[in-house]
Amino acid sequence: MARRLVIIGGDAAGMSAATQVRRMKTVDELEVVVFERSSRTSYAACGLPYLVGGFVTSPDSLVARTPEQHRAKGIDVRIRHEVTAIDVKASSVTVCDLESGLESAVHYDELLIATGASGVSPPWPGIEANGVLQLRTLDDAAAVERLLAAGARRAVVVGAGYIGLEVAEGLLKRGLHLTVIERLDAPMGAVLDADMGADVAGAIRAAGIDLRLGTSVTGFTVLGGRVTAVETAAESFAADIVVIGLGVRPNAELARAAGIAVGESGGIQVDDHLRTGSPHIWAAGDCVESRHRMTGRHVVVALGTHANKQGRVVGTNIAGGDAAFGGVLATAITRFQDMEIARTGLSEREAAAAGFDALGVTTEASSRAHYYPGAQPMKVKLVVERGTGQLLGAQIVGGANAGKRIDVLATALWNRMTAAEVSGMDLSYAPPFSPVWDPVLLAAGKADAML
Amino acid sequence: MARRLVIIGGDAAGMSAATQVRRMKTVDELEVVVFERSSRTSYAACGLPYLVGGFVTSPDSLVARTPEQHRAKGIDVRIRHEVTAIDVKASSVTVCDLESGLESAVHYDELLIATGASGVSPPWPGIEANGVLQLRTLDDAAAVERLLAAGARRAVVVGAGYIGLEVAEGLLKRGLHLTVIERLDAPMGAVLDADMGADVAGAIRAAGIDLRLGTSVTGFTVLGGRVTAVETAAESFAADIVVIGLGVRPNAELARAAGIAVGESGGIQVDDHLRTGSPHIWAAGDCVESRHRMTGRHVVVALGTHANKQGRVVGTNIAGGDAAFGGVLATAITRFQDMEIARTGLSEREAAAAGFDALGVTTEASSRAHYYPGAQPMKVKLVVERGTGQLLGAQIVGGANAGKRIDVLATALWNRMTAAEVSGMDLSYAPPFSPVWDPVLLAAGKADAML
Numbered sequence: 001m002a003r004r005l006v007i008i009g010g011d012a013a014g015m016s017a018a019t020q021v022r023r024m025k026t027v028d029e030l031e032v033v034v035f036e037r038s039s040r041t042s043y044a045a046c047g048l049p050y051l052v053g054g055f056v057t058s059p060d061s062l063v064a065r066t067p068e069q070h071r072a073k074g075i076d077v078r079i080r081h082e083v084t085a086i087d088v089k090a091s092s093v094t095v096c097d098l099e100s101g102l103e104s105a106v107h108y109d110e111l112l113i114a115t116g117a118s119g120v121s122p123p124w125p126g127i128e129a130n131g132v133l134q135l136r137t138l139d140d141a142a143a144v145e146r147l148l149a150a151g152a153r154r155a156v157v158v159g160a161g162y163i164g165l166e167v168a169e170g171l172l173k174r175g176l177h178l179t180v181i182e183r184l185d186a187p188m189g190a191v192l193d194a195d196m197g198a199d200v201a202g203a204i205r206a207a208g209i210d211l212r213l214g215t216s217v218t219g220f221t222v223l224g225g226r227v228t229a230v231e232t233a234a235e236s237f238a239a240d241i242v243v244i245g246l247g248v249r250p251n252a253e254l255a256r257a258a259g260i261a262v263g264e265s266g267g268i269q270v271d272d273h274l275r276t277g278s279p280h281i282w283a284a285g286d287c288v289e290s291r292h293r294m295t296g297r298h299v300v301v302a303l304g305t306h307a308n309k310q311g312r313v314v315g316t317n318i319a320g321g322d323a324a325f326g327g328v329l330a331t332a333i334t335r336f337q338d339m340e341i342a343r344t345g346l347s348e349r350e351a352a353a354a355g356f357d358a359l360g361v362t363t364e365a366s367s368r369a370h371y372y373p374g375a376q377p378m379k380v381k382l383v384v385e386r387g388t389g390q391l392l393g394a395q396i397v398g399g400a401n402a403g404k405r406i407d408v409l410a411t412a413l414w415n416r417m418t419a420a421e422v423s424g425m426d427l428s429y430a431p432p433f434s435p436v437w438d439p440v441l442l443a444a445g446k447a448d449a450m451l
Numbered sequence: 452m453a454r455r456l457v458i459i460g461g462d463a464a465g466m467s468a469a470t471q472v473r474r475m476k477t478v479d480e481l482e483v484v485v486f487e488r489s490s491r492t493s494y495a496a497c498g499l500p501y502l503v504g505g506f507v508t509s510p511d512s513l514v515a516r517t518p519e520q521h522r523a524k525g526i527d528v529r530i531r532h533e534v535t536a537i538d539v540k541a542s543s544v545t546v547c548d549l550e551s552g553l554e555s556a557v558h559y560d561e562l563l564i565a566t567g568a569s570g571v572s573p574p575w576p577g578i579e580a581n582g583v584l585q586l587r588t589l590d591d592a593a594a595v596e597r598l599l600a601a602g603a604r605r606a607v608v609v610g611a612g613y614i615g616l617e618v619a620e621g622l623l624k625r626g627l628h629l630t631v632i633e634r635l636d637a638p639m640g641a642v643l644d645a646d647m648g649a650d651v652a653g654a655i656r657a658a659g660i661d662l663r664l665g666t667s668v669t670g671f672t673v674l675g676g677r678v679t680a681v682e683t684a685a686e687s688f689a690a691d692i693v694v695i696g697l698g699v700r701p702n703a704e705l706a707r708a709a710g711i712a713v714g715e716s717g718g719i720q721v722d723d724h725l726r727t728g729s730p731h732i733w734a735a736g737d738c739v740e741s742r743h744r745m746t747g748r749h750v751v752v753a754l755g756t757h758a759n760k761q762g763r764v765v766g767t768n769i770a771g772g773d774a775a776f777g778g779v780l781a782t783a784i785t786r787f788q789d790m791e792i793a794r795t796g797l798s799e800r801e802a803a804a805a806g807f808d809a810l811g812v813t814t815e816a817s818s819r820a821h822y823y824p825g826a827q828p829m830k831v832k833l834v835v836e837r838g839t840g841q842l843l844g845a846q847i848v849g850g851a852n853a854g855k856r857i858d859v860l861a862t863a864l865w866n867r868m869t870a871a872e873v874s875g876m877d878l879s880y881a882p883p884f885s886p887v888w889d890p891v892l893l894a895a896g897k898a899d900a901m902l
Contacts, residue, residue, distance in 0.1 A: 012887075047822060047882045056882075061822035162881075293877075304887045305880045326875040333879035342879055371498060371512035404852065407859045407878045407889070414876050415866035424777040425865050426744075427858045428784035428793055429756045430613075431498050431507075436463075436755045438858070 010036030013285025016311025053170025126220030345393030464736025467762025504621025577671030796844030
């Protein structure tokens with residue numbers, strides 16, 4: 001009889017793992033059963049804000065692979081099935097068929113926990129009202145469409161992080177009046193330093209959005225079950241739609257209840273092979289904590305890139321191979337209208353908190369040769385360690401073609417380069433693509449000179 | 452009395468060095484005299500094709516700094532002065548004032564040779580005719596304008612390398628009928644493998660250019676001093692303008708005549724501090740050979756990026772500091788209309804020639820999430836060493852935002868990463884910027900799997 005891999009969760013990490021196992025093992029060697037509580041698999045949640053904004057027009061285009069397509073590849077996907085418990089001693093999970101309500105126990109030889117993360121949802125009075133939502137699923141996007149069709153005019157986005165800004169841009173493009181309420185003193189305050197965040201704030205306001213920084217939501221006014229306003233200590237903001245974008249927390253309760261170790265970060269603890277502390281139980285994706293390469297500390301960075309990579313790594317290992325996940329730099333990129341925003345490694349604030357004697361150096365540069373049409377201003381902030389000159393982190397804010405340069409700096413961080421080393425690298429140049437000193441080199445040279 | 456640095460050549464390397472010396476030493480400590488045989492300093496030769504194409508409209512915008520601006524910074528720039536000999540024993544150079552024709556000997560304490568490179572100009576009959584030119588200076592660009600104003604309709608570009616293609620695009624944009632004649636079997640044959648070059652050939656032909664590969668020019672038909680046709684063994688191509696784009700050779704004769712060592716590559720030999728073999732004599736820029744980081748061999752890569760970096764390094768050293776030039780990867784980028792073309796490290800052919808057991812792996816990918824508008828197809832070719840898995844080189848051909856990704860691979864090469872290591876890196880992702888597996892990661896993963 002075939003051994004059985006049970007996977008809890010059919011999104012990026014789970015399905016990448018399933019696919020990788022199928023590449024390496026036949027169904028007769030290792031059966032793969034995936035329990036997914038929603039009715040969809042492998043959809044691009046990152047695309048949802050662009051669906052709302054109308055940049056992407058077909059919801060179906062966000063589905064990378066349907067349950068049927070996975071089944072055709074020999075993966076036994078069971079949608080609308082929720083795993084409610086793991087019995088480590090019995091090597092079985094309790095599964096509830098959400099259609100019938102029937103529960104059953106399913107044996108596993110290997111278990112992969114890929115339960116993802118859930119949006120943070122504070123206990124604010126009225127948060128359950130109609131019109132208050134998060135943008136985490138295609139159903140959420142459909143709910144936004146219904147509210148727009150019903151005549152919604154005023155939207156409030158709570159949280160000025162990645163999702164918050166992407167949703168705000170999308171709803172603005174749909175013609176709504178937008179207010180963004182952020183508890184911190186700058187947008188993207190969790191990932192950018194305040195000086196870089198100030199540029200983002202400028203772009204948000206220039207777009208006509210009412211951005212309220214340093215402002216905490218206290219609850220919602222609800223009328224007939226529908227939200228009508230967002231309340232703060234000082235003010236009330238009328239709203240037909242409220243989108244909560246406060247980040248996510250790992251879905252680690254199932255693991256914790258089964259006695260599987262969960263870290264201080266709230267993510268399931270795994271080693272570099274994505275083994276949990278319990279034999280034959282693995283975990284991957286938004287539900288785990290990962291080693292930050294610059295600090296060695298364990299952090300939760302819920303991004304599809306890591307979920308996909310970890311899925312492949314854990315699939316390889318479950319199938320008898322030997323793969324390691326190399327850790328994270330918390331590299332990320334987004335866009336607000338024409339402004340590109342990217343970061344990697346540690347911000348100045350994070351570096352200081354981690355005990356580094358760090359210096360932040362910001363360089364203004366041009367995305368192209370100054371004389372070439374379409375050259376856009378951009379800012380590169382580098383965080384470097386005094387003494388060693390080691391690069392600890394980078395942030396970029398600028399126009400077209402600014403943001404993706406963060407990958408060069410991420411690669412430099414991955415290799416623990418110093419600012420001096422980076423400034424000497426042989427990067428590409430032609431007038432339509434960069435100044436003769438690429439902004440990355442310019443920034444590294446300036447940081448080196450300041451050390 | 453101040454010691455004196457004499458610099459031969461007032462373009463990128465020479466003026467970067469002069470500027471760096473001025474940052475570190477006062478005029479009283481070290482006088483800097485620059486002899487430049489043309490009437491300009493520090494202009495962006497790389498911008499000339501875009502001036503011809505009308506993308507850039509002001510020739511003055513290509514001048515980064517005029518002789519007057521340099522003089523105001525304490526650099527004694529003498530334009531229209533040609534150094535005709537170096538007397539190593541006497542520590543002096545012979546300088547000819549091209550206006551007066553007068554020669555004089557000028558003493559130096561330190562000498563920097565930054566004589567640049569000259570366009571390859573084969574001894575083809577008729578090459579001196581009116582209408583046959585290279586695009587190396589602002590005067591050349593002005594000559595093109597005069598020919599266009601005089602009614603030129605048919606252009607032939609000889610050489611399908613960087614400059615050839617950039618000029619061809621520019622002249623095509625100006626409404627000319629274009630023929631490009633290339634001796635090799637693919638465009639950019641010196642820097643791309645033939646499979647990638649084939650895509651470039653497709654784009655050139657799709658643009659309506661008559662591209663003749665594997666075709667050698669034998670000479671020119673000249674009528675009344677003006678070129679009327681380009682001759683090949685089989686055919687004659689009518690031409691009102693002929694642009695020769697056959698690459699450049701280091702201007703090393705002056706050094707060689709003075710007994711300064713010149714390498715087999717034709718470039719002046721320098722160590723990593725840019726010292727020549729003769730005491731107190733330094734060299735930098737297009738006239739020197741540089742260490743290729745992947746082979747350890749010495750090569751001439753005439754690019755403004757290296758000239759600027761070397762100028763800064765040599766300026767630091769001449770001023771008493773300690774800086775090293777880290778070598779080259781021969782990273783480069785260009786564009787033909789909407790197609791971006793980039794490369795770094797060794798091509799498959801170069802890797803084989805250097806004795807590596809190399810494998811070339813090509814990956815087709817998308818520049819953005821497949822569902823995001825404007826996603827462009829792109830190809831990434833990686834050259835990896837069998838056995839070690841070390842990345843040896845990379846080539847990219849694709850649509851908007853494809854090319855600059857070469858910098859990530861250049862950074863990976865700089866750090867001698869393997870394909871497996873690259874595939875695990877934490878690069879940025881958001882749907883408008885890349886698929887969840889960035890093309891670089893996808894290509895590295897595929898190369899690793901093929902090893």
